[in-house]
Amino acid sequence: MTHRKFAVLATLAIVALAASSVSRAQGVPSDGVLRGFQPSGEYALLVDGIPVPKAEIYQNDKIPAILVLTSALPSPVLLTPRAGTVETVHIMKVAKQADGTVDLLADAVLAPIGRFEMAGENVKFAYEGRKVSLNPKPPLIGLRQGAELKAHNPEYARGASGYKPNDAAIASLKREPKPVTVRIFFGSWCPHCREHVPYILRVEDELKGSQVKFEYFGLPRPPQAWQDPEVKRLKVGGVPTGIIYVSGKEVGRITGDGWNAPEVLLNKIINGQAAKGK
Amino acid sequence: MIATPTATAQPEAAKAPSHPLLWWIGTFAGAFLGGVLLFAVWAKVLDPLGFAEQIRVEGLDFALPAQSLALIALALETGLGLALLLGLRRSWVLVPAVLLVAFFLSLTGRAWWLAAHGLRSADASCGCFGNLVQRTPAEAFWQDLLLLVPPLLLAFLGRDRRAPRFPPARTAVAAIGSLAVVAFAWKSPELPLDDLATRLRPGVRVGEICAGSEADRICLGSLVPELREGRHMVVMAKLDDPALTKAVDALNAYAGDAGNPTLWLLAAATPEQQRAFFWQWGPVFQIRETPPELLRPLYRRLPRAFAVNDGRVTQTFSGMPPFAANPKDSLERSST
Numbered sequence: 001m002t003h004r005k006f007a008v009l010a011t012l013a014i015v016a017l018a019a020s021s022v023s024r025a026q027g028v029p030s031d032g033v034l035r036g037f038q039p040s041g042e043y044a045l046l047v048d049g050i051p052v053p054k055a056e057i058y059q060n061d062k063i064p065a066i067l068v069l070t071s072a073l074p075s076p077v078l079l080t081p082r083a084g085t086v087e088t089v090h091i092m093k094v095a096k097q098a099d100g101t102v103d104l105l106a107d108a109v110l111a112p113i114g115r116f117e118m119a120g121e122n123v124k125f126a127y128e129g130r131k132v133s134l135n136p137k138p139p140l141i142g143l144r145q146g147a148e149l150k151a152h153n154p155e156y157a158r159g160a161s162g163y164k165p166n167d168a169a170i171a172s173l174k175r176e177p178k179p180v181t182v183r184i185f186f187g188s189w190c191p192h193c194r195e196h197v198p199y200i201l202r203v204e205d206e207l208k209g210s211q212v213k214f215e216y217f218g219l220p221r222p223p224q225a226w227q228d229p230e231v232k233r234l235k236v237g238g239v240p241t242g243i244i245y246v247s248g249k250e251v252g253r254i255t256g257d258g259w260n261a262p263e264v265l266l267n268k269i270i271n272g273q274a275a276k277g278k
Numbered sequence: 279m280i281a282t283p284t285a286t287a288q289p290e291a292a293k294a295p296s297h298p299l300l301w302w303i304g305t306f307a308g309a310f311l312g313g314v315l316l317f318a319v320w321a322k323v324l325d326p327l328g329f330a331e332q333i334r335v336e337g338l339d340f341a342l343p344a345q346s347l348a349l350i351a352l353a354l355e356t357g358l359g360l361a362l363l364l365g366l367r368r369s370w371v372l373v374p375a376v377l378l379v380a381f382f383l384s385l386t387g388r389a390w391w392l393a394a395h396g397l398r399s400a401d402a403s404c405g406c407f408g409n410l411v412q413r414t415p416a417e418a419f420w421q422d423l424l425l426l427v428p429p430l431l432l433a434f435l436g437r438d439r440r441a442p443r444f445p446p447a448r449t450a451v452a453a454i455g456s457l458a459v460v461a462f463a464w465k466s467p468e469l470p471l472d473d474l475a476t477r478l479r480p481g482v483r484v485g486e487i488c489a490g491s492e493a494d495r496i497c498l499g500s501l502v503p504e505l506r507e508g509r510h511m512v513v514m515a516k517l518d519d520p521a522l523t524k525a526v527d528a529l530n531a532y533a534g535d536a537g538n539p540t541l542w543l544l545a546a547a548t549p550e551q552q553r554a555f556f557w558q559w560g561p562v563f564q565i566r567e568t569p570p571e572l573l574r575p576l577y578r579r580l581p582r583a584f585a586v587n588d589g590r591v592t593q594t595f596s597g598m599p600p601f602a603a604n605p606k607d608s609l610e611r612s613s614t
Contacts, residue, residue: 042553062534082526082560109514118557121550136553159527189549192501193565222548256496257488260503 030095030103034078036060037067037102039134041153043123046133047072057134058102066134069094069104073127077113078104079134084115086125100154108255140218147203149216152188169267170206174273176270180212181245182254185236187219193240196259200242203263212266244269284317300436305365307432311375312362314425319356319459324475325578326352326463348458354378355592357456364448366435375433386422390415394469413491468580472596478576478584489572502542502566506589509539511599514573515581517547517555517565521598522581526559528602533563539573540583557592 020165037058043175045055045068057068065078075088093108117126124135150157173180186193197216204214219225219239230236234243242254244266252269254262322329327543329352330344339347353609358378361371376553392416435519473479477487484506499506513529515522522543533541541563553566577580583595597603 064556064560064562080560081557106373116557118554121553123557136550137477195503219523221550256490257500260500 001135007197009202014089014205028105028107030109033063034060034065034108035101035103036062037065038158039100039154040064041155042137043134044137045070045072046135047130049131049133058258067094067104069102069136071260073130073132075130077125077127078110079116079123079125084117085112086114086127087112088127091154099270100158114130119168137188139220139239140216141220142218144216144218146204146214146216149186149197149201153194155194156198156201159194160201163199164203165199165203165206165263166261166267169261169263170203172267172271173203173212174210176211177212178246181248182212182214183243183245184191184214184216184254185219185231185241185243186216186227187239189221189237196262200240200254200262203266206263232248242266297436301438302436303436304367304433304437307366307429307435308362310368311426311429311433312359312364314429315355315359315378316363319350319359322355323346323352323459323463324466324471327578328465328574349463351461352463353456356459357452360452360455361448362433364451366445366448366452367433368439368441370443372430372433372437375430376534379430382422382426383419386415386419390419440551463567470596472578472582473594475578476576478582478591478594480591480593484589484591486588487572487576489569489575496528496569496572498568498572500589501568501572502544504540505542505586508588510542510586511539511583512542512544512586513583513599513602514568514577515598516542517551521582523559525598525602526561530560530562532601533561544573546570546573 037060040057040059041097042059043057043066045052045057052070052072054069055072057067058067059065060067066081068077068079069091076089076091076094078089079085080087086173087110088192089108089110093105095103095105097103113127114125115124119125119133122134125132138149164186182200184197186197198249200214201233207214217230219231225231225239236243238255240254240259242258242262243250244252244254252265254265254269258265321611326345326348330348333339333344333347333351338344354374354380358371358375362375370441484502485497485568487499488495488497490496502510504510505512512530513522529541529543532538543561543563543565543567545552546568547565549567554568555561555565579596580597583597583599584591585593585595585599595603
């Protein structure tokens with residue numbers, strides 16, 4: 001056998017082995033526990049003090065654990081609250097799913113690299129000499145559009161797609177002839193806003209092209225939230241609060257229990273009647 | 279000098295009620311005021327720790343511990359309430375009643391003044407909610423004024439000054455009643471009275487557990503909409519309470535079993551406190567910030583827990599639920 005023939009055969013063997021390896025990897029199921037990580041909008045990543053806006057941060061509430069995917073670090077990082085551990089996993093063992101979630105493969109090997117520390121609200125750890133920090137995202141402040149909320153926190157988009165608004169109320173609102181503006185005061189830091197604001201984002205999607213328009217006013221964290229001049233002027237007592245204007249005049253508010261089905265209350269306030277069937 | 283019959287009769291006549299109608303009005307007004315005071319006692323005697331907490335919040339515990347003050351106040355309020363209810367309208371009852379009413383009004387008036395001058399912000403909440411007031415400080419002042427002052431003034435009418443100053447039977451009832459209330463309040467926190475003393479009891483719907491008024495009204499059913507359907511176990515606790523932190527393993531184990539009802543933790547905690555709890559303790563159950571105005575009427579002492587089935591409270595537990603009540607035992611059992 002000549003050297004050339006040997007080289008060709010060896011190359012073919014390596015390719016075949018690699019192909020086999022890849023196919024095996026593709027066939028490896030997801031880990032039974034380390035799976036179903038949801039995109040999280042709660043934290044921002046900083047490496048050596050520099051923000052990494054493109055970092056993908058996922059959270060699994062059932063373990064619980066946080067998974068950080070970023071090209072700014074050599075490997076994906078898994079943080080486990082309470083245990084305080086920081087582990088790395090090979091990028092090939094991270095599988096993104098069609099629904100946007102992320103799984104680790106069953107044969108993923110977690111390599112401990114240390115422990116994280118809490119510094120105030122920030123979670124800090126070291127990775128190959130880099131100082132890594134997970135900080136709570138700064139709140140969205142001021143007048144915003146719905147798309148900005150969805151971009152800021154994937155939970156908003158997820159919540160909006162999961163909400164089923166009342167058909168009768170939506171149909172009625174679509175027929176509204178007068179210009180209506182709904183200004184929603186919210187806090188991107190507020191868990192109740194993450195629960196309820198997605199409902200109105202979905203309602204906004206449903207009412208695209210109608211006379212009903214939506215805008216969102218983000219507040220800083222308390223106590224500053226309650227000192228905001230707009231909050232004081234309009235006497236907003238908590239978030240989320242939706243103020244409804246018809247032809248520029250306030251006609252009512254979405255507050256408290258009204259957030260269970262905001263489109264129903266919105267329709268009731270505008271048209272003076274509750275939509276049936278909810 | 280021997281007094282003439284006329285001279286002695288005049289003071290007696292002056293002490294007699296001027297008109298029977300006034301006597302009746304005064305008696306009914308006094309009884310009404312007594313009833314109001316006793317109703318207030320009932321609410322406080324079931325939860326004396328809550329009453330002591332209010333005393334602390336108002337800063338009235340500068341001379342005595344708040345719990346001692348609470349017991350003294352309950353004794354005084356009960357004694358006066360019973361005396362008025364039993365028709366005792368002598369100066370030793372009415373003068374302290376005036377002082378007590380003046381004290382209550384000074385408290386609500388002070389709260390109103392502080393709020394009006396921005397010294398006690400109505401928006402002092404640290405979480406998503408403002409201050410979910412049932413009634414504004416101004417409303418509280420005027421309501422107390424209208425409820426307490428007219429009957430108190432009317433109670434002065436038609437007083438029968440010829441009657442004995444300390445009628446033995448009625449005085450004894452007022453004194454014994456006061457002592458009984460103090461004794462009951464002393465032991466009350468240890469008695470199984472949570473269902474009676476709070477708004478949380480089996481049969482109540484989560485949509486009926488609300489705080490705030492009008493547009494700001496918020497109910498448990500909208501804070502945790504998931505409670506309206508299915509089976510749930512809800513724990514109310516402070517995030518830094520060792521009773522909770524010791525039980526996290528047991529709670530996590532419970533929440534991790536798909537066959538169990540969904541587990542929730544209600545806490546008057548800010549998002550920042552929740553985040554800190556998440557990293558330190560790693561809960562796998564959901565924590566929902568609950569405004570204190572909604573949470574406080576649901577317990578006498580934390581932690582407290584309750585089971586919910588399709589939106590209705592089916593069972594309550596003083597302390598942690600049974601599976602987490604003795605975390606050490608539960609961990610030992612689970613490890614064997």
